[in-house]
Amino acid sequence: MARDQLHQSHFRRRKLKNLWMQFLMTLATVIAIGPLLMVFFHIVALGLPSLNFSFFTELPAPTGEVGGGMGNAILGSLVMIAMASLICIPVGIGAGVFLAEFPRGSIPRTLRLVIDLLASLPSIVVGLYVYAVLVVPMKSFSAWAGTWALGILMVPIVVKTTEEVLRLLPFHYREAGLALGLSRWRVICSIVLRSRRKAILTGIFLALARIAGETAPLLITAFGNRNWPSGLGEPMASLPVQIYNYAISPFEDWHRQAWAGAFTLVSLVFALNLISRALMTSGGTRGGELGG
Amino acid sequence: MMFLQGRFLPVAVQKKSEVRSSDLAFLMALRGLALILILGFTSIVFFLYFQSRPLIAQEGLSFFWGREWSPADNRFGALPFIYGTLVTSALALLLASPVAVGSALFLTVLAPHWLRRPTAFLIEMLAAIPSVVYGLWGIFMIVPLVRTFQVDLQNVVGDVPLFSGPPLGVGFLAAGLILAIMILPTIASVCREVFGAVPTVNFEAALTLGATRWEALRMAVLRASVPGILTAVTLGLGRALGETMAVTMLVGNRAVISPSLNSVGATMASIIANEYPEAASDLHLSALTAVGLALFVISLLVNLGARWIGTFYRRKMGF
Numbered sequence: 001m002a003r004d005q006l007h008q009s010h011f012r013r014r015k016l017k018n019l020w021m022q023f024l025m026t027l028a029t030v031i032a033i034g035p036l037l038m039v040f041f042h043i044v045a046l047g048l049p050s051l052n053f054s055f056f057t058e059l060p061a062p063t064g065e066v067g068g069g070m071g072n073a074i075l076g077s078l079v080m081i082a083m084a085s086l087i088c089i090p091v092g093i094g095a096g097v098f099l100a101e102f103p104r105g106s107i108p109r110t111l112r113l114v115i116d117l118l119a120s121l122p123s124i125v126v127g128l129y130v131y132a133v134l135v136v137p138m139k140s141f142s143a144w145a146g147t148w149a150l151g152i153l154m155v156p157i158v159v160k161t162t163e164e165v166l167r168l169l170p171f172h173y174r175e176a177g178l179a180l181g182l183s184r185w186r187v188i189c190s191i192v193l194r195s196r197r198k199a200i201l202t203g204i205f206l207a208l209a210r211i212a213g214e215t216a217p218l219l220i221t222a223f224g225n226r227n228w229p230s231g232l233g234e235p236m237a238s239l240p241v242q243i244y245n246y247a248i249s250p251f252e253d254w255h256r257q258a259w260a261g262a263f264t265l266v267s268l269v270f271a272l273n274l275i276s277r278a279l280m281t282s283g284g285t286r287g288g289e290l291g292g
Numbered sequence: 293m294m295f296l297q298g299r300f301l302p303v304a305v306q307k308k309s310e311v312r313s314s315d316l317a318f319l320m321a322l323r324g325l326a327l328i329l330i331l332g333f334t335s336i337v338f339f340l341y342f343q344s345r346p347l348i349a350q351e352g353l354s355f356f357w358g359r360e361w362s363p364a365d366n367r368f369g370a371l372p373f374i375y376g377t378l379v380t381s382a383l384a385l386l387l388a389s390p391v392a393v394g395s396a397l398f399l400t401v402l403a404p405h406w407l408r409r410p411t412a413f414l415i416e417m418l419a420a421i422p423s424v425v426y427g428l429w430g431i432f433m434i435v436p437l438v439r440t441f442q443v444d445l446q447n448v449v450g451d452v453p454l455f456s457g458p459p460l461g462v463g464f465l466a467a468g469l470i471l472a473i474m475i476l477p478t479i480a481s482v483c484r485e486v487f488g489a490v491p492t493v494n495f496e497a498a499l500t501l502g503a504t505r506w507e508a509l510r511m512a513v514l515r516a517s518v519p520g521i522l523t524a525v526t527l528g529l530g531r532a533l534g535e536t537m538a539v540t541m542l543v544g545n546r547a548v549i550s551p552s553l554n555s556v557g558a559t560m561a562s563i564i565a566n567e568y569p570e571a572a573s574d575l576h577l578s579a580l581t582a583v584g585l586a587l588f589v590i591s592l593l594v595n596l597g598a599r600w601i602g603t604f605y606r607r608k609m610g611f
Contacts, residue, residue, distance in 0.1 A: 018504035025402055028394025029411065032480060035473045036418045039429050095329055098322040111326045114333045120527075120595040121588070122534025124561050125336070128584040131568075132339040155329070185318035213422020216536035216561070220568045240424045244537060247428040255432075262425045273420050 047263025050256045055264075060226055060242075066253045070261055072228045073242035079229055080146045080222060080238060081212060088151035089158055089204055093193075096162025096200075101188060119156035126152050127217030135221060143229065143236035146222025153214060154207040161203025165196050198279050205276035209269050215240035239265055336588070344582035346575055355582060361547035361563075363571070368579040370586065372547040376464070376557040377587075380539060381532040383468030383553070388476045389525050396483035401495065401509060412484065419477035427541030430470045435461035435542065438469065442554055457554040460544070465553040467543040467562075471535055475528040482527055486520030487513055519605030526598035534591050536561040560587045 054069045061068030095115070099108055127149050134145040169192060177187035193200070223235040224245065239261055246258035351358065351368055358369020395415065399408050442459030449455075490513050498508035514521075544556025545566040558566070560583050571577045 014504050014507070018506040021506040021509075022402060025394045025398040028391045029398045029403070031391050032395040032418075032476055033411065033414055035476075036414055038433070039418075039421060039426070042429055042433060043425065091325065091329070094322060094325045098326050102319065102322065107323060107326050107330075110330055114330050116599070117592060117595060118333060120530055120534075120591060121336075122536065122561055122591055124534065124536045124564050125340070125584050125588045125591075128343070128564065128568075128581055129336045129339055132343045132581070133335075136343075183312045184315045188318075209420060213424065215422065215424040216540075216565050219565055223569060240422060240537075243428060244424050244541070247424070247431055248541060258428055262428050265422060266425055269420055269422060270417065273417070 043259070043263050043266055046256075046259040047261075047266075050260035051263060055257065055260050059228065061253075064251055068257075070237075070239060070242050070257065070264075072225065073237040073239045073261070074264070076143070076222070076225070076229050076236040077212070077239040080143055080150055080218075080236065081208065083143075083147040083232075084150035084154055084211065085204075085208065087147070088154045089207075092155045092158025092203075092207070093162050093200060095155070096159045097166065097188060097193070099159065099163040100166035101192070115156045115159045118152070119160065123149075123153055123214055124216040124220075127220045130217065130221045138233070140233070141221060141223035141235040143222055143232040143234060146218050146236060146238065147232070149217035149221045150211045150214060153211050153217070157207035157210060158203050161206065162200050165199035165203070166192055168199075169196055198282065202276045202279045205272050205279065209272035209276065212269050212272065213240055213265055215244055219244065337585075340581055340585040340588060344578050344585050347578040347582045350575070351579075355579075356586065359549060363567070363573065363576045363579075366573070366575055368575070368582075370560070370579075370583050372549050373558050373560040373563050373583055374586070375549050376543065377533060377559040377561070379464050379553075379557070380467045380471055380543065380559055381529055383464065384471035384475055384532045385525060385529055387468065387472035388479060388528060391472075392476050392479035392524070392528070393483055393521060396480045396487055397509060397513070399480075400484055400487040401513065402505070412481075415477050415480050418473070419481070423474070423535060423537040424541075426470055426474055427538040430466060430538055430542045434466050434469055438463075438466045453551055455554050456552045457550070459554060460556060462542055462544045463554055463556045464543065467539045467557075467559070468553070470538045470542055471532050474535060474538060475531050478531050479524045479528040482524035483517075483521060486517045486524065489520070490516050519601055522605075523598050523602045526594060526601060530591055530594045530598065533594060534561055534587065536565045540565045560584075560590075 052069075054067070055071075056069060056074060057071045058067075058069035059072055060070065095111065099112060099115075102108060130145050130149040130152070134148060135141055138145070173191055173195065174187055177191045178184070182190070218238050218241050222238055222241070224241050225235045225237040229236050243258050243261040243265065246254040246261065249255070347355065347368060350366075355368060355370055356374065357371050358367075359371050360367045360369050361372055399412055399415075403411065439459050439461035442455065442461070442465070445455050446459060494512035494516070495508050498512045499505070503511065539559050540562040543558055543562050545558045545562060546556045547563070548555055548557050550557065564580050564584055564587075568577070568580050571580060
């Protein structure tokens with residue numbers, strides 16, 4: 001009898017512990033999602049009402065005055081992101097092709113390590129680097145410097161996704177091209193890259209989403225500007241830096257605009273992420289159908 | 293031609309004369325690109341060192357344990373920032389790791405199937421929100437919350453060393469909290485992959501033997517995932533060390549070493565973002581670059597550590 005009771009209580013304890021741990025895991029998930037919902041709620045609740053037409057089209061109002069917008073910062077962000085993409089997407093795809101198609105030897109091995117480390121580099125360090133390379137010789141903060149900082153941050157993401165998706169392409173696609181007498185570079189350009197272009201776009205959009213919100217490197221390279229962008233040699237305003245400057249300012253109206261800016265920025269970043277996901281699920285990373 | 297082999301030519305060894313010149317040019321261009329990227333990366337170390345040379349010439353290695361940082365008197369010691377980085381990162385890891393591991397377990401094993409993907413998606417979206425937006429949110433939501441907590445705590449338990457000093461809201465506690473929220477998705481998504489890689493058969497076998505779900509999880513899933521969890525946490529640490537904007541906006545940016553979480557302070561990344569744009573003297577810039585160089589080296593070591601943990605255990609445990 002006693003043994004049975006002991007057995008019973010032991011069993012009950014195990015079951016209770018099981019329930020308790022399951023409860024903790026569920027709780028952990030709730031805690032993990034809580035902040036997201038709160039951030040999301042506040043950005044919409046505080047950002048959306050602050051948006052108006054002049055926010056997108058006007059220059060910032062003079063310090064302390066109400067009104068004005070972030071038109072120059074939004075334009076500046078777009079300019080620098082576009083320039084960075086022009087320069088660094090081809091570089092990233094090239095390096096990704098190199099790693100996927102010619103993976104043996106010491107150069108690819110080193111490059112792979114370098115790309116991994118570059119991906120994990122704090123972005124402020126990249127900013128310091130570009131400051132030393134470009135801002136010091138040019139003796140001024142400039143949009144060029146900002147462009148390069150963003151570009152360096154894009155490269156590893158594009159390289160990694162390109163390499164991954166090219167590796168997924170079955171080898172007989174290449175052999176088919178070779179059997180037709182194509183040279184290797186034609187096989188790579190016309191068959192390998194062409195058939196995986198959607199998947200490569202996935203990586204590009206991910207990289208864009210990542211750099212769209214970068215603030216720290218821009219703060220010490222492109223700095224900021226209260227006027228419309230006038231040239232790549234000048235300091236240039238950008239949306240994230242403007243949000244930062246307004247957020248730490250003491251003015252009520254600037255806080256309002258910072259929330260509006262945050263809403264704009266988060267919408268942009270989420271849109272880029274969703275596009276990337278949509279491309280991925282529309283056959284992007286699954287086995288390659290030609291033209292897919 | 294050895295270098296044309298690899299994946300592209302798994303079998304055939306070609307004679308040099310059989311390689312087309314256009315292919316050779318293509319390969320050379322790609323190799324050139326690769327070399328430029330490798331050189332570019334190594335030049336980061338060089339340029340950062342070059343920029344921080346004036347400071348290193350003045351302070352030498354004592355820079356790293358100097359406690360005083362006052363640009364106006366040309367006195368530069370980086371210890372407060374190293375301390376601040378350690379405190380905020382440790383706090384973030386302590387808060388985020390259990391939650392991340394728990395939610396990853398929930399999402400891979402416990403949750404009903406219809407709930408798994410949307411929830412995982414939501415958590416991954418947390419990672420997409422830019423740092424500066426977290427900072428903005430932190431200033432207006434976390435800081436008041438932390439301040440209330442600090443006041444209440446001091447009313448209840450009085451002055452304990454860990455929570456002494458004026459309840460400002462900004463400081464180590466607020467920075468650690470925002471960091472925890474920011475590194476949570478990193479840890480959770482790596483953990484999810486790790487748990488997903490454990491064969492389901494093991495879990496089911498444990499259930500068949502009469503284990504409760506938790507026991508099966510502990511014995512079949514968690515045991516095998518220890519190295520993976522370690523890697524995930526190390527990657528989270530890597531992210532916490534380098535995180536800049538949100539911390540800059542919440543930590544207070546003062547070179548203070550204090551055992552109290554209520555205290556304001558600064559991290560290596562935050563002091564660069566806060567002082568670099570307005571640094572007046574060359575020596576000040578140089579000192580901030582030296583902090584950046586140290587941050588660079590530390591984050592390299594942490595990330596190499598994460599890789600090493602992964603490969604070491606994979607070899608040892610045989611999968």
